[in-house]
Amino acid sequence: MLTRRHFAALAGTTALAAPVLARGQARWKPEKPITIYNPFAAGGVTDVHIRMLGETVSKVLGQQVIVDIKAGAAGTLAPAMLLNAKPDGQTLACMSINSLRYPHYQKTNWDPLKDFTYISGLSGYTMGIVVKSTAPWQALEELIAAGKKEPEKYNFGTSGIGGTGQLMMIEVEQATGAQFTHVPYKGGAEWMQALLSDQVHFLADAAQWAPFVDNGQCRILGMATEQRIAKYKDTPTLIERGINVVGQSPYGIVGPKGMPPEVVESIYLAFKEAMGEPKVNAYLEQFLQLPWYKNPAEYRAFAEKYYVEVKPLLIKAGLAQG
Structure with a gap:
């Protein structure tokens, strides 16, 4: 679990920032509507948040964004659906932090560090x-x-x-x-x-x-x-x-492994623009959430670090074996 201080630090910009294109521009344009698998139930905060972001992403990339609910498997079903998707940017998923925990205590046919392309952080609970x-x-x-x-x-x-x-x-x-x-x-x-x-x-x-x-x-x-x-x-x-427990949980956008860098960059920049919309941040504020700005390199670095760090906690909780 993440401390608020850690989360705030992760939300900041770093030297790993991706190349910047002019507002509203993108090098890659999708050929058809983009589907984003959502791991949580319809009508929840994450679902509404992704749909709101999708409105701006649609305008930037020139294609509709369709949010498809794939709830289940402790919030890991949505990214797991990407295993059979082409790495062309047309199919994405919202990944919760539980996808970095689940493989430690449940056998999966996917590896969170090998089978996905990390694109953009979004927010956290x-x-x-x-x-x-x-x-x-x-x-x-x-x-x-x-x-x-x-x-x-x-x-x-x-x-x-x-x-x-x-x-x-x-x-x-x-x-x-x-x-x-x-x-x-x-x-x-x-x-x-x-x-x-x-x-x-x-x-x-x-x-x-x-x-x-x-x-x-x-x-x-x-x-x-x-x-x-x-x-x-x-x-x-x-x-x-007197209970030394802190819990936070970020989520972001991932794609199938092997996505071309120019496709990843275009999608990342589109979401970055969408995350700056005042109405999106006003919505998040209702639920005490902040934008979690993470470019592809930063998001992957976070995932690799957290995947290792969380295992001792899962062992302590009795969910994973030492």
Whole structure:
């Protein structure tokens, strides 16, 4: 998992910046609509975000961008669909960070570092623990106490097995002695509805819950960030509550392996332009997200580093073998 400080550093520009073309120009133009496989459920933050970016990308590249939902396999199905795609830029996928974890604990027919072309970082999720406003717990300590008194009685929703939410809660349980039951969903739209309909007792995942906190339907018990979030300045972090756990989870655009450099560059520049649109950033702000500017070289460097660094955490969580 990534600290907010680490995430902020990753979001910055570096000397690895790709060559810059004039605004609105591209060296490569697709011959037909571009399909982007989305690993998360329709209507979720990531789905809406990609569709909004696609509006500008369509204008820059001159072809429609079609977002195709491929939820499943803990958010790794979408990039896995690229194995049979031509490396011509016509078929892409949104890759969540779980694609860099999954192969450590589940046999796959793809390798995250060998089978994909890394194109552009997009954004990342801000994590927290949230309950309905009618829940009996007013503070995180009360929820932890309930999980210790009646182990596994209370369940929580996340975006999938092995995702940041589950790993975050495994660390919370190890740190506190509480035990809860994990209920995985395909995406934020599903687990948000599950919480509102009392199918789960709380959420441990990204801030798709933020609008529901703002309208009074939900309450944050703790932020899984390194420092307090300005928008919710009265909400303590897990660290402040003595639980040294921080969770963030970036995602980006990848393509099949072997894509020509000029195609990669054109797609990257189109997404970079789209990420600068005010309406896109205004949407992300609703869910406490920031743009994650990563060019192809930077994105690959991040993936290679994280793939190695995350394995000890997965072993600690009991998901991977040493």
